[in-house]
Amino acid sequence: MDQGQRYISRLTRNTYAIILAGGKGSRLHELTNWRAKPALFFGGKFRIIDFPLSNCINSGVRRVGVVTQYKAHSLIKHLVRGWGHFKKELGEGVEILPASQRYSDNWYMGTADAVFQNIDIIRGEIPEYVMVLSGDHVYRQDYGDMLAYHADMNADMTVSCMEVPLEEAAGNFGVMSVDRDHRILAFHEKPAHPQALPDNPANCLASMGNYVFKTEFLFEQLRHDAKNDHSDHDFGKNIIPSIISDHKVFAYRFADPADGTKAYWRDVGSLDSFWQANMELVEPTPKLNLYDPRWPIWTFQEQLPPAKFVFDDDNRRGMAIDSMVSSGCIISGSSVRKSLLFSNVRVHSYSVIEEAVVLPDVEIRRHCKLRKVIIDRGCVIPEGTVIGYSHDDDIRRGFRVTAKGVTLVTREMLGQTVGGL
Numbered sequence: 001m002d003q004g005q006r007y008i009s010r011l012t013r014n015t016y017a018i019i020l021a022g023g024k025g026s027r028l029h030e031l032t033n034w035r036a037k038p039a040l041f042f043g044g045k046f047r048i049i050d051f052p053l054s055n056c057i058n059s060g061v062r063r064v065g066v067v068t069q070y071k072a073h074s075l076i077k078h079l080v081r082g083w084g085h086f087k088k089e090l091g092e093g094v095e096i097l098p099a100s101q102r103y104s105d106n107w108y109m110g111t112a113d114a115v116f117q118n119i120d121i122i123r124g125e126i127p128e129y130v131m132v133l134s135g136d137h138v139y140r141q142d143y144g145d146m147l148a149y150h151a152d153m154n155a156d157m158t159v160s161c162m163e164v165p166l167e168e169a170a171g172n173f174g175v176m177s178v179d180r181d182h183r184i185l186a187f188h189e190k191p192a193h194p195q196a197l198p199d200n201p202a203n204c205l206a207s208m209g210n211y212v213f214k215t216e217f218l219f220e221q222l223r224h225d226a227k228n229d230h231s232d233h234d235f236g237k238n239i240i241p242s243i244i245s246d247h248k249v250f251a252y253r254f255a256d257p258a259d260g261t262k263a264y265w266r267d268v269g270s271l272d273s274f275w276q277a278n279m280e281l282v283e284p285t286p287k288l289n290l291y292d293p294r295w296p297i298w299t300f301q302e303q304l305p306p307a308k309f310v311f312d313d314d315n316r317r318g319m320a321i322d323s324m325v326s327s328g329c330i331i332s333g334s335s336v337r338k339s340l341l342f343s344n345v346r347v348h349s350y351s352v353i354e355e356a357v358v359l360p361d362v363e364i365r366r367h368c369k370l371r372k373v374i375i376d377r378g379c380v381i382p383e384g385t386v387i388g389y390s391h392d393d394d395i396r397r398g399f400r401v402t403a404k405g406v407t408l409v410t411r412e413m414l415g416q417t418v419g420g421l
Contacts, residue, residue: 008144055143109232275374342377363381
């Protein structure tokens, strides 16, 4: 191990990560009626929370707390089953931090308050640095590089950021202005008209919602914020704007480590972006490489049989083209094109599935035609159902159709029992 690797290893060992995973994800509508956004399925076999957690483990940050709040049952169940194997005696562990009113009678009132209410737990880990991470984005990032940047700049706080098109950032992301040394001069939370970069007027510098702090500095700012009755107790709205003029707050530009270009990062906060990000994975060379053994995405996996394709008759051929098909799936005499099937999906004969994101445990019966759809977990699609070919018909039957023409189907919309989310 060279000197740089030893340096980063020391930094990661001395870091505690807290992942904010209590988000409601209201723009995902019925997909988050019964689950928190970080618990939402993604990429055929994963949940969104697996990405920041895998980034931590792969980066060498092995002391992690996951803050939960909104409809957290499926999230907690997944964390216990998939992330509960770490050994505390070896200085590692993924802890679940539900809203437990440790410092007040309130539930978590904002991102900063969620960390403040767990100060005693963080202090018990005696970290030199604290990383605060968003739990509802899909990306791969070596946090060791950001920690090294934070230490080299002797920063009080570092904000991980990316260049984002102005129209994409407007109303969605915190936007920063920086000087030549990337010291933050101004921070605006979700502005309607983001400030463009001087060298790239089509883009702005957007916060990824990931921060690094010197531990004692973080505690000091959280205690100060907690006493302010007029604060929203939010990092973007309150903490960052209050410290940039008097403290060393820097922006760390997240880029592709291979060539320095824009790295992969998806918010998947709307039905359209969720569908699109999943569709990108079935491309011949996807922007997110899930097949890289050097950076595995860890998750809980049931022991399931391999995917199966049966019948080879001219009018009844089981096949999947330009698609991802997960374990436990059976495609019986139907064609699946440019689609992503999660675990335990059953497609019966004579059906055509195109541009579909089909979550686990779905059953699609015979003679169905589905196009440009999201099918929620556990749905049973009745025989002869046609969805995605007429938006007017889809809406009339109670399905949700997005601005970009994606149709969402849930069990409730089909009049079926909800459970097992």
